[in-house]
């Protein structure tokens with residue numbers, strides 16, 4: 001089994017410029033390949049995992065992946081897949097994001113070389129640009145690409161129109177300097193990838209052996225886009241999406257999607273995934289496939305320790321034994337739940353429920369307490385006259401309130 005068989009079994013191939021050519025190439029030697037990422041924000045999200053994990057898969061087969069971070073292209077803005085012109089970022093923002101994304105990629109992925117396209121782009125003068133590269137691009141061909149034609153009605157600036165030239169220049173530069181022969185991209189990158197192939201064939205000769213491969217856009221079994229939650233994107237930055245939330249995202253995937261996700265987002269073998277697929281059929285209630293998926297991806301992105309914490313929080317929230325959490329774990333576990341700040345002073349239980357919006361009226365609060373529906377830091381309290389002293393609770397920082405079986409609220413102590 002070569003890398004191409006591996007990718008097609010995992011459903012990671014959308015389009016290819018020359019399937020037979022690429023197969024022969026990877027069978028004949030270890031190749032260099034690349035995928036780029038623009039610094040449009042200061043964190044990757046799970047959408048970035050697919051192309052970069054794909055590079056890592058190539059690496060495991062002995063090939064040499066490069067990641068291009070788009071210090072130049074990110075200052076221009078890729079029109080691919082966008083309905084309207086992108087707001088331009090300041091160079092300060094671009095540089096800040098370049099730094100954040102490179103640090104993050106270095107932490108998560110391994111076995112690649114990282115380069116910044118700013119390095120070979122910023123010193124090209126306008127006349128050289130037009131004479132050396134502009135001349136090799138045919139405007140008709142550019143206009144006919146879906147990335148441009150789909151934007152003509154809404155309008156597109158000359159700046160975004162030239163984006164494909166810059167990305168092509170990256171491919172050419174990497175081909176010349178590191179013999180990079182393959183560019184991998186997301187489902188919306190076909191236009192930019194083929195523009196690069198054309199440029200290399202014109203600049204270096206039609207027999208240059210270069211290839212393009214895109215990864216499919218990921219959809220859930222219900223047809224909606226994968227990776228979005230009610231709270232927005234699922235980020236790889238633990239400050240934006242905590243490892244616990246991250247773990248839960250994967251754990252909560254549907255039976256219909258989980259095998260597909262195991263193939264695409266883990267390095268588990270075919271045998272391991274086949275066994276998990278069987279478990280979805282024979283014992284779906286155990287959610288072994290979802291649990292394994294959550295474990296594997298959380299470990300890959302956040303590491304072993306963070307996975308342990310995420311699993312501990314999951315267990316504690318299931319058992320309700322909140323007092324077993326550390327203060328830091330409380331912060332992580334209840335990152336997304338409704339919270340209110342309260343004064344650092346003893347407070348009557350009924351007043352606490354009002355202050356934290358658990359109940360709307362004192363009457364309702366008293367009823368909830370007397371019915372045994374209220375737990376404070378895991379302990380059921382049924383006496384409406386109780387005083388709660390924040391100082392006894394999680395280093396004086398938080399009080400965790402639960403109403404009913406599942407609804408949590410957090411009081412943050414000032």
Ligand SMILES: N[C@@H](Cc1ccc(O)cc1)C(=O)O
Pocket residue numbers: 035036037038068070073078117166167168170171186189192
């Ligand atoms: N255009 C790519 C990022 C990229 C940038 C430079 C490249 O050379 C390649 C890819 C995207 O938006 O996803």
